[in-house]
Amino acid sequence: MNPEQILSSFREALGEKVLEDRTIERSVGVLKSKPVYDIWLVVGRDDFHDVVAHLCAKFDPHLSVISGEEIGNDVALNYHFSTGWGEHYGEATFTIRTLVPIDDRRLPSICDLLPGAQTSEREKREFFGLEIEGIPDDRNIFLPEGSTLHPWSKEDDGGTSKELKRLVKWEARDE
Amino acid sequence: MSVTIAQAVWQGLVILFGGTLLGMFYKGLDRKLAAQMQGRIGPPLRQPFFDVVKLMVKENVVPDHAVGWLYNLMPLVSLASVATLLFYLPLGGYTPLLGGYGDLILILYLLAVPSLAMVVGGFAAGSPFATVGAQREMVMMMAYEFPLAITFLSIAWRLSAILPGQPVFSLTVLAANPLWGLVGPIGFIGLLLLFFALLIVTPAELAKIPFDIPEAETEIAGGILAEYSGRNLAMFYLGDAIKMVVMSSLMVALFFPYGLANVFNVAGVWGGVIDVAFFLVKVFAVIFVAVIAVRVGFARLKIGQVTRMFWLPVTGVALLGMLLLTLDRFV
Amino acid sequence: MNNQSIKLEVGGSTACYTVPVGPVHPALKEPIRFHFDLDGEQIVGVDIKPGFAHRGIEYMGMRRNLIQTLYLSERICGICSISHPLAFTQAVENAAGIAVPPRAQYIRTIIGELERIHSHILWAGVGAHELGFDTLLHLTWNVREKCMDLLEELTGNRVDYAIPIFGGVRRDIPAEKAPLAVEALGYYKGLLDQLVDTFLHDKSIEMRTRGIGALTYDQAVELCAVGPVTRAAGVPKDVRQDMPYLAYADMDIKAITPRDLGVEPTGDVYDNIIVRLLEVAQSIEIIEFCLENLPEGEITSIPKVPALLAALKNAEGEGIGRHEAPRGEVIHYVRLVEGQDEMAAWKVKAPTYSNLMSWVPKFLGDEVADIPIIAASIDPCMCCMDRVHIADETGTTSEKTKAELVRLSREKTRRICG
Numbered sequence A: 001m002n003p004e005q006i007l008s009s010f011r012e013a014l015g016e017k018v019l020e021d022r023t024i025e026r027s028v029g030v031l032k033s034k035p036v037y038d039i040w041l042v043v044g045r046d047d048f049h050d051v052v053a054h055l056c057a058k059f060d061p062h063l064s065v066i067s068g069e070e071i072g073n074d075v076a077l078n079y080h081f082s083t084g085w086g087e088h089y090g091e092a093t094f095t096i097r098t099l100v101p102i103d104d105r106r107l108p109s110i111c112d113l114l115p116g117a118q119t120s121e122r123e124k125r126e127f128f129g130l131e132i133e134g135i136p137d138d139r140n141i142f143l144p145e146g147s148t149l150h151p152w153s154k155e156d157d158g159g160t161s162k163e164l165k166r167l168v169k170w171e172a173r174d175e
Numbered sequence B: 001m002s003v004t005i006a007q008a009v010w011q012g013l014v015i016l017f018g019g020t021l022l023g024m025f026y027k028g029l030d031r032k033l034a035a036q037m038q039g040r041i042g043p044p045l046r047q048p049f050f051d052v053v054k055l056m057v058k059e060n061v062v063p064d065h066a067v068g069w070l071y072n073l074m075p076l077v078s079l080a081s082v083a084t085l086l087f088y089l090p091l092g093g094y095t096p097l098l099g100g101y102g103d104l105i106l107i108l109y110l111l112a113v114p115s116l117a118m119v120v121g122g123f124a125a126g127s128p129f130a131t132v133g134a135q136r137e138m139v140m141m142m143a144y145e146f147p148l149a150i151t152f153l154s155i156a157w158r159l160s161a162i163l164p165g166q167p168v169f170s171l172t173v174l175a176a177n178p179l180w181g182l183v184g185p186i187g188f189i190g191l192l193l194l195f196f197a198l199l200i201v202t203p204a205e206l207a208k209i210p211f212d213i214p215e216a217e218t219e220i221a222g223g224i225l226a227e228y229s230g231r232n233l234a235m236f237y238l239g240d241a242i243k244m245v246v247m248s249s250l251m252v253a254l255f256f257p258y259g260l261a262n263v264f265n266v267a268g269v270w271g272g273v274i275d276v277a278f279f280l281v282k283v284f285a286v287i288f289v290a291v292i293a294v295r296v297g298f299a300r301l302k303i304g305q306v307t308r309m310f311w312l313p314v315t316g317v318a319l320l321g322m323l324l325l326t327l328d329r330f331v
Numbered sequence C: 001m002n003n004q005s006i007k008l009e010v011g012g013s014t015a016c017y018t019v020p021v022g023p024v025h026p027a028l029k030e031p032i033r034f035h036f037d038l039d040g041e042q043i044v045g046v047d048i049k050p051g052f053a054h055r056g057i058e059y060m061g062m063r064r065n066l067i068q069t070l071y072l073s074e075r076i077c078g079i080c081s082i083s084h085p086l087a088f089t090q091a092v093e094n095a096a097g098i099a100v101p102p103r104a105q106y107i108r109t110i111i112g113e114l115e116r117i118h119s120h121i122l123w124a125g126v127g128a129h130e131l132g133f134d135t136l137l138h139l140t141w142n143v144r145e146k147c148m149d150l151l152e153e154l155t156g157n158r159v160d161y162a163i164p165i166f167g168g169v170r171r172d173i174p175a176e177k178a179p180l181a182v183e184a185l186g187y188y189k190g191l192l193d194q195l196v197d198t199f200l201h202d203k204s205i206e207m208r209t210r211g212i213g214a215l216t217y218d219q220a221v222e223l224c225a226v227g228p229v230t231r232a233a234g235v236p237k238d239v240r241q242d243m244p245y246l247a248y249a250d251m252d253i254k255a256i257t258p259r260d261l262g263v264e265p266t267g268d269v270y271d272n273i274i275v276r277l278l279e280v281a282q283s284i285e286i287i288e289f290c291l292e293n294l295p296e297g298e299i300t301s302i303p304k305v306p307a308l309l310a311a312l313k314n315a316e317g318e319g320i321g322r323h324e325a326p327r328g329e330v331i332h333y334v335r336l337v338e339g340q341d342e343m344a345a346w347k348v349k350a351p352t353y354s355n356l357m358s359w360v361p362k363f364l365g366d367e368v369a370d371i372p373i374i375a376a377s378i379d380p381c382m383c384c385m386d387r388v389h390i391a392d393e394t395g396t397t398s399e400k401t402k403a404e405l406v407r408l409s410r411e412k413t414r415r416i417c418g
Helices: A002-018 A046-059 A116-127 A159-171 B005-037 B047-057 B068-086 B106-124 B128-162 B170-175 B187-205 B228-257 B270-299 B303-330 C055-063 C066-074 C083-096 C102-132 C134-155 C177-202 C203-209 C217-222 C227-232 C246-251 C269-292 C305-315 C351-355 C359-363 C369-376 C402-417
Strands: A018-028 A035-041 A062-071 A073-081 A092-101 A106-108 A131-133 C019-021 C032-037 C042-049 C317-327 C330-334 C345-349 C388-393 C397-399
Touching: A002 A018, A002 A035, A002 A092, A018 C351, A035 A159, A046 A073, A046 A092, A046 A106, A062 A116, A062 C330, A062 C345, A062 C351, A073 C102, A073 C330, A092 A106, A092 C066, A092 C317, A106 C177, A116 A131, A116 C227, A116 C351, A159 C055, B005 B047, B005 B187, B005 B228, B005 B270, B005 C227, B047 B228, B047 C102, B047 C203, B068 B106, B068 B228, B106 B128, B106 B170, B106 B228, B128 B170, B128 B187, B128 B228, B128 B303, B170 B228, B187 B228, B187 B303, B228 B270, B228 C359, C019 C369, C032 C369, C042 C359, C042 C369, C083 C102, C083 C330, C102 C134, C102 C177, C102 C269, C102 C317, C102 C369, C134 C177, C177 C203, C177 C269, C203 C269, C203 C369, C227 C269, C227 C330, C269 C369, C305 C369, C305 C397, C330 C351, C351 C359, C359 C369
Parallel strands: A035 A092, A106 A131
Antiparallel strands: A018 A035, A062 A073, A073 A092, C019 C032, C032 C042, C317 C330, C330 C345, C388 C397
């Protein structure tokens, strides 16, 4: 399925909910050159779950990882899916970006649609201090149990760097 | 037979130290040969001695959750029981020191004591790994004790029919009268089957791969021995080394008690030396076949697989052997 | 605390006790903690807690310039030490629009596939050790050395090859080294049948791996498993096939499933062995193709490091780099901002991260004795060992100090380079 078909399916089903879409074509190969596609989508937080539901219903996606970054007044989360696996040259990366305001860090979980998202959601939860609604397990995964630090959040107030300094000192202590 | 107390003590000490040294020597050989067979260089032959010395100077840790006195007592019980076994073994052609004070049944019981001590010690350690290991050891014992008992008893029983009135359960008598020549062809096949069964029981009794399930390092981190350290661990280590000698000596006494002295017509001291040397070679041969080659060639089995294997095929083979020996008597 | 998704009760029986495995345990080569609820020997519940080796690499990377971060990315993992730089350089090249010369693409592929060969053979040995089959461990690790030696000849290092750089590679494969590679490939070709025979036709291995740690097709898809784990369950996911890159784009690569050996996939440990062994054969073919078709020309598009740094500083954009590492899909996401030395965002995903969830269905219902091999079956990342003990030809052994080791390794590097 080519990227244009995928995108038109989204436009048809979701209309205005897709705020922005773009496709990047790259050519790969040395002996003979062939195109591969990166698809990028931006959706609002409230429509995010519907968009992923459409993706899961129609395209059998693989979720690689969720990346994120605080830009201005938002936490920008990129859900790196890919669709069309299983065929030679069949796959395209499919990144859905959604913005979560930093003063209202709530986001619906997609574990009900794709259980494999749990690890990555738990990681974003603790690293940005997000509240992911409906996540099956809301304990820390990579940070120590009970830690309330949010290393990638600018609202962390230097808590992480303070903790880092303490750990470095502890590592270097003379015994 | 009259032995003065001084003589008994002197001989006892020699056997005790000799047996222990022998066990450690065979353990070193075992490690070196296994390493060579695996394409490694392996530790020096003296390594078991280094290990014991190191363990002896190390701290003896008793876990907080352990039942202290039981936990500390069990290594001693284990070592004492295998050391006692040494006094019942007909070394070469010599009469064992305690030969007149116990028989095959006692040996069977004494053989079970170290495993039981490990089970109790494992439970007393209060660690989940040791608990799982102790459970596994119990199941293992239930699995291999039956074919072991069948083998010992059918041989003694068959001999009792040939030598009526003799104390056939005494290991000395058993060793002096190898059955191979005394039975007919059916009995010979029966004996072969029993030998085969005992050969499979041996690595299980010694808890070596593929039957090292109670200790399974990658699964339960040493299992029963997980919490043991220092002096206690050294005693289990020594017990294990001696048990290896004991098990293979039993095999030799039951199935290959032949000496070389009569063949070469050498008598006196030199005859004794030749017999003892030949005995050591036989013990090594049994260890090589039943322990070293097996542990190099197999993966560890699971407890369910082992139980099934001992209860059905191995017990079956042992029972068939017994049946053939019985038939042999009445034919 | 909410962990219903992980804890599960089987047949209404209650768990008798909990056994912790890890963070430090002989079955684990890296720290991770499992809590197993056991009913006798049967596993009825499992709780997984990773994070004991979390070093905040992404946090560090976002505070360094890109070349420094490239070094850092190489040190994320010792075994996947080419996989992360491959994905990372691709992500940055996509973001900054830097082209990679054809020869560099082929060299990256060759090193990447050599890594797959040594990683899969290493896994086979570890798997054998977890089963208590140490003989096989020593034999497989012995044959793995050939691949490590070749990597050392080609790159100068056994691990951390330092080959990719943005816009190319740092070291060429000169024509006189090619025969070494051909010879090593021939060696592994001759060995493959023997490896397959030892692992797949050995009765005791079959008894311990058949039906153990099974993962169904649906579970593998739902849990987004990657690499040999998912292919063993019959899911034909392989980045090299699905979305080709580098020299893979010139080849017709097919994801390997147990069906290639005529086995219906169940995702158990045995199927994992099949997939990994067949992939060694596939890697050999790929390297042979690359060596035959190695294009002539430059090995990097921006050879001078200051120029490269300047180009990266002026770049703006975001990019994704994906690579099929030996253990599965590696993905790096990078966002560059103009006028800034460091990245604005960096996300690294290693294969084990994706396969973490698939451990749960694999463990449930199996026995304590299966824990090590199931844990190993997804091939969690492990650290490489240092060589501190040296044995010389006479068989005597001696300890070497760090300074001596450094001297010896420098000598050897000089010998190879000279």
